[in-house]
Amino acid sequence: MTASSFKDQLLKESKQNSWRRYSQCAALSRIILITFLLSVCSLFLLAWFVNKPEGEVRAIPSERYDFSSTEEADDDVDIPSDTVIDINPSPSFESNITSRLRHDPKILLFVETQYSPVGRDIVVVLEATRRRFRREVGLAKMPALTADDRGKFSLVIFENIERYFRMDNWNRSLLDRYCVEYHVGIIGFPPIVEHSLIAATIANLQLQIHTNLQLQNYRINSSSSVLHMTKAEEVLHGPLTGDDWTVFVPLHSTYEPVSWAELRSPRKFSSSVSSSKPEEELITAVLDTGALDGVRKVFFGQSLKFWLHKLLFLDTISFLLNEQRANSLTRYILIDVDDIFVGKKGTRMTDTDVLVMMDTMERWRKKIPGFKFNLGFSGKFLHGGPTGATDEETKGDDLLLANVSKFWWFCHTWGHSQAHLYNNSDSILREMQMNLLFAKEHNIPTNSGYVVSPHHSGVYPVHEPLYDAWKRVWKAQVTSTEQYPHFKPTHLHRGFIHRGIKILPRQTCGLYTHTMYLDSYPGGQQKLLSSIKGGDLFTTLLFNPVNVYMTHLSNYAADRLGLYTFEKLFDFVRQWTNLRLRSLPPSKMADVYFSMFPEDSEPVWSNPCEDNRHLKIWAGSKSCERLPKLLVIGPQKTGTTALFTFLNSHPAIKSNYKNPATFEEVQFFNGNNYYKGLDWYMNFFPVPENDNNGSAELFFEKSATYFDHEMVPQRAFALLPHASIVAILIDPVRRAYSWYQHMKADGDPLANSYSFLEVVTASQDSPRLLRHLKSRCLRPGEYAGHLERWLDYYPSTQLLIIDGDILRSDPITIMHHLQRFVKIKPFVDYRDLVRLDKKKGFYCQIMSNDSSKCLGRGKGRRYAPMDSQAEAILQRHYQPHNVALHKLLVRLNQPVPLPTWLKADLS
Numbered sequence: 001m002t003a004s005s006f007k008d009q010l011l012k013e014s015k016q017n018s019w020r021r022y023s024q025c026a027a028l029s030r031i032i033l034i035t036f037l038l039s040v041c042s043l044f045l046l047a048w049f050v051n052k053p054e055g056e057v058r059a060i061p062s063e064r065y066d067f068s069s070t071e072e073a074d075d076d077v078d079i080p081s082d083t084v085i086d087i088n089p090s091p092s093f094e095s096n097i098t099s100r101l102r103h104d105p106k107i108l109l110f111v112e113t114q115y116s117p118v119g120r121d122i123v124v125v126l127e128a129t130r131r132r133f134r135r136e137v138g139l140a141k142m143p144a145l146t147a148d149d150r151g152k153f154s155l156v157i158f159e160n161i162e163r164y165f166r167m168d169n170w171n172r173s174l175l176d177r178y179c180v181e182y183h184v185g186i187i188g189f190p191p192i193v194e195h196s197l198i199a200a201t202i203a204n205l206q207l208q209i210h211t212n213l214q215l216q217n218y219r220i221n222s223s224s225s226v227l228h229m230t231k232a233e234e235v236l237h238g239p240l241t242g243d244d245w246t247v248f249v250p251l252h253s254t255y256e257p258v259s260w261a262e263l264r265s266p267r268k269f270s271s272s273v274s275s276s277k278p279e280e281e282l283i284t285a286v287l288d289t290g291a292l293d294g295v296r297k298v299f300f301g302q303s304l305k306f307w308l309h310k311l312l313f314l315d316t317i318s319f320l321l322n323e324q325r326a327n328s329l330t331r332y333i334l335i336d337v338d339d340i341f342v343g344k345k346g347t348r349m350t351d352t353d354v355l356v357m358m359d360t361m362e363r364w365r366k367k368i369p370g371f372k373f374n375l376g377f378s379g380k381f382l383h384g385g386p387t388g389a390t391d392e393e394t395k396g397d398d399l400l401l402a403n404v405s406k407f408w409w410f411c412h413t414w415g416h417s418q419a420h421l422y423n424n425s426d427s428i429l430r431e432m433q434m435n436l437l438f439a440k441e442h443n444i445p446t447n448s449g450y451v452v453s454p455h456h457s458g459v460y461p462v463h464e465p466l467y468d469a470w471k472r473v474w475k476a477q478v479t480s481t482e483q484y485p486h487f488k489p490t491h492l493h494r495g496f497i498h499r500g501i502k503i504l505p506r507q508t509c510g511l512y513t514h515t516m517y518l519d520s521y522p523g524g525q526q527k528l529l530s531s532i533k534g535g536d537l538f539t540t541l542l543f544n545p546v547n548v549y550m551t552h553l554s555n556y557a558a559d560r561l562g563l564y565t566f567e568k569l570f571d572f573v574r575q576w577t578n579l580r581l582r583s584l585p586p587s588k589m590a591d592v593y594f595s596m597f598p599e600d601s602e603p604v605w606s607n608p609c610e611d612n613r614h615l616k617i618w619a620g621s622k623s624c625e626r627l628p629k630l631l632v633i634g635p636q637k638t639g640t641t642a643l644f645t646f647l648n649s650h651p652a653i654k655s656n657y658k659n660p661a662t663f664e665e666v667q668f669f670n671g672n673n674y675y676k677g678l679d680w681y682m683n684f685f686p687v688p689e690n691d692n693n694g695s696a697e698l699f700f701e702k703s704a705t706y707f708d709h710e711m712v713p714q715r716a717f718a719l720l721p722h723a724s725i726v727a728i729l730i731d732p733v734r735r736a737y738s739w740y741q742h743m744k745a746d747g748d749p750l751a752n753s754y755s756f757l758e759v760v761t762a763s764q765d766s767p768r769l770l771r772h773l774k775s776r777c778l779r780p781g782e783y784a785g786h787l788e789r790w791l792d793y794y795p796s797t798q799l800l801i802i803d804g805d806i807l808r809s810d811p812i813t814i815m816h817h818l819q820r821f822v823k824i825k826p827f828v829d830y831r832d833l834v835r836l837d838k839k840k841g842f843y844c845q846i847m848s849n850d851s852s853k854c855l856g857r858g859k860g861r862r863y864a865p866m867d868s869q870a871e872a873i874l875q876r877h878y879q880p881h882n883v884a885l886h887k888l889l890v891r892l893n894q895p896v897p898l899p900t901w902l903k904a905d906l907s
């Protein structure tokens, strides 16, 4: 069968199959009928436009279309005339239109359901390669595509291209026009089998598709402009997994094949084509260059479960984002051999193993510049340590030491002990010092700056004594772990920096201490091979520009699986990709990593009790009970100190110890304290005591600056995901004035040099420090935006918003409400704990001798009334924020009335 006869066959089949399928489904037929009628209408319209005298053909109107409107038009409503699509836009992809995309545009991903496997695979690739994306489930409504005339999305991906093909006219024209104007491409994966077409012609795209095929012998088009990482020299021989392949038959020159494959069994395809030759090549991935409608698209005939499509998908993303030149083809690799002397007799490297290892290393160096194995040693186990070694194994150790300079070396603690088991730094220090002595005795270099902890103990979650010892004894600069932020999912392994030590993400290659023989590889040899040939190990290398792999001594003994695995991996990478493998000493690797991903420098401390693997390597003396369950987040000047003292007077509620540096607040989640780490924070809380009922005390922390700090909600949620969050709101105009008065009273020179009116009217031309003061004064009162950020992380059920006016006038009601909110026992009647102090004019604590203890002079100050002009300016400033707050509070439907000041302001 020739290509054209096959296409004819497809055409014929597509008609037959489409009819057969559509007639089975009446509802579907109706949709098709409507689509058909609309298409006919569009054709008439198109013809009319094309035949109009020149000059009358509507091109894209110069005024821009409002993509931010997502109102769906009724089917029978005419598309406004200014949205007529130019049938021949000039697809000038070099235009500077990308500048109209937001500088941090996201990818828009349409998935069928939250859990659909194809969509999940796409998400893994996007996450692994750090792409920002927004996931839309179904296509109930097109999200707003622009904001402030800037494009929000740089690329659109459909898990199921049928969604795109069958999109209603309104949304389709909206999306296509957006893609043309903002130079945004589309990627589509094949229809999901159960409800897909068998064959169809996508008329407006001039493309036929045929689905549910079995294929073989995959070949990539070496001249395809999509390719970057993918090498196209090879044919993947043999049957392709799955009987749900889709192929594309272009009817227009806009299409370029990206790849082809052959029908596996022509007879299965259709009895009428049984004579077709199996070697007939069908297009399995296709690029639409945009010549037809100005939109570049790539359609795949199989999901990412086919490994080559992961490679092509990554290339397609960078092609459509015009990033090919920027995307480096270099992959840095470092292979750590942990425990180089640690291993039982009979599982260790012999002298022959060491020779083979060194030979292999020399061979690899020719193709991987700079490559050396990185050996981690625990001196105590030289020659097998207490349990001994065979003669050959002893010779193996000696041979390694005789060739010290051929390798890189790193400290792995003297006795291979786990740091988190030691609470005092002395024992860890001793371990480090003994290993250092050992290194010096055996001429092992000690200046690499790289250290690794056995079992990742103490690296993350951080055990400070380990970091202390590393810095003091080994002048450590770099380490690595597979535990940050979590062991799983592995595609999210990341690095961070703590106390000047760079922590690199570590990758698992599927080899552990017990994997020594190919025949007994867990899951079978085939499992290891498929991980190398397109599976987990291959994709790890694909996704990560910097790779630190963990292996063990035993992986280089017996069947030498370490050498086997990486040799095969390197060959496979060379065969199918244009990637260049390189190696660097660890400290240089770390420099490369953090210059590529500077955002990773910032650590995020998660809760060790939320991750069993973390708990296993967390000191037994540490307890998550030593963390607060309630955060009072501010903002400043809303009555947070009063609430702090009221909470503290409850017998079962305890605050943190005072921070001498900040008077009373710990201020951990904002500012530099965060970098001091979790151990530092936990030391502010007492070791919990259980009462007779077994219920622990409730610890809380109040730092009024948390409310409006950009990073705090994310950080707080990572550590305290179940905490109750309390915010207090007063009229933001009054809050701003109180803050200004506070600064003045505190002796702030700037606040004392400028009047309140001058501060709130500071403009772009004002001195920088004055502008900064204005921002600090006004920003916290823009409540809605800050609360939304908290709600990005915490569910609304964990957030309590207190009306600061009621806290001031009737704290008893507030404290009763708060107790119910945090479900504290015992429930205390606050009439016994606080009362109004007439002299102070505020509620104060009742002490045991029945005296009142009020807050100091700094709270409830007396100052001149606010300048009326400044007040009016601020009221105008906060108006939109208050409207947004009102909407938010109505949406949250909290079991407390809306603040009185807000109702008054909005009325």
Ligand SMILES: Nc1ncnc2c1ncn2[C@@H]1O[C@H](COP(=O)(O)OS(=O)(=O)O)[C@@H](OP(=O)(O)O)[C@H]1O
Pocket: 635, 636, 637, 638, 639, 640, 641, 642, 704, 738, 739, 741, 742, 807, 808, 842, 843, 844, 855, 858, 859, 860, 861
């Ligand atoms: N019971 C009680 N006693 C004293 N003061 C009270 C009380 N309840 C609410 N307030 C109001 O709290 C305002 C100070 O707020 P904060 O404690 O949040 O200020 S700070 O951010 O911690 O500096 C403070 O603001 P100023 O009046 O501007 O000083 C008070 O109005």
